[in-house]
Amino acid sequence: MNSPVNQESVTLIIRHRARPGRAAEYEAILRELTHAASEFPGHLGVDVMHQGDDFTSVLRFASANELQVWLDSAKRRELIERATPLLTDGDQQELHSDHEFWFTPGQSDQRQPPRWKQAAVSYLVILPLVMLVPQLWQPLFSRVPPLGGFVPANMLITITIVLLVVYVFMPRVTRLFSAWLNAR
Numbered sequence: 001m002n003s004p005v006n007q008e009s010v011t012l013i014i015r016h017r018a019r020p021g022r023a024a025e026y027e028a029i030l031r032e033l034t035h036a037a038s039e040f041p042g043h044l045g046v047d048v049m050h051q052g053d054d055f056t057s058v059l060r061f062a063s064a065n066e067l068q069v070w071l072d073s074a075k076r077r078e079l080i081e082r083a084t085p086l087l088t089d090g091d092q093q094e095l096h097s098d099h100e101f102w103f104t105p106g107q108s109d110q111r112q113p114p115r116w117k118q119a120a121v122s123y124l125v126i127l128p129l130v131m132l133v134p135q136l137w138q139p140l141f142s143r144v145p146p147l148g149g150f151v152p153a154n155m156l157i158t159i160t161i162v163l164l165v166v167y168v169f170m171p172r173v174t175r176l177f178s179a180w181l182n183a184r
Contacts, residue, residue, distance in 0.1 A: 042066025
């Protein structure tokens, strides 16, 4: 990764695929990585999504320079060296500034859409999900009361909404509204 100079907050998406049968070992190192990153200046949070042997980490830092300090750190280097034998494809990284990776222009001559348009599209996607997803989970919460508790229910509802936004709706909606998003 090149040395970024951008001072806006940044999001780094890291994808790893564990070798078959090695996911638990990798996951232990991943926990160490996320904890170590949290101790670095500018760390804003990390979300990890895990499906089978595939892991996607979404790491946020206050600035690209602070992210680069973490990426260049001896601690990260040591943990990545331990993790590398457990991975099939190595480190696959995507860097996005200011949390706007859904709205990254497809062509180099295009600019980022205005933030108010990004907010409007995000609202249109998230609002129906916030109203619908809890209702869809309700029958399960009724049948399995422990899942209907405050924390488990909110965890299930939130992860459902996040996954639907990230993988299903936002890519399609940004394509659908691309002419409007890019109109000046």
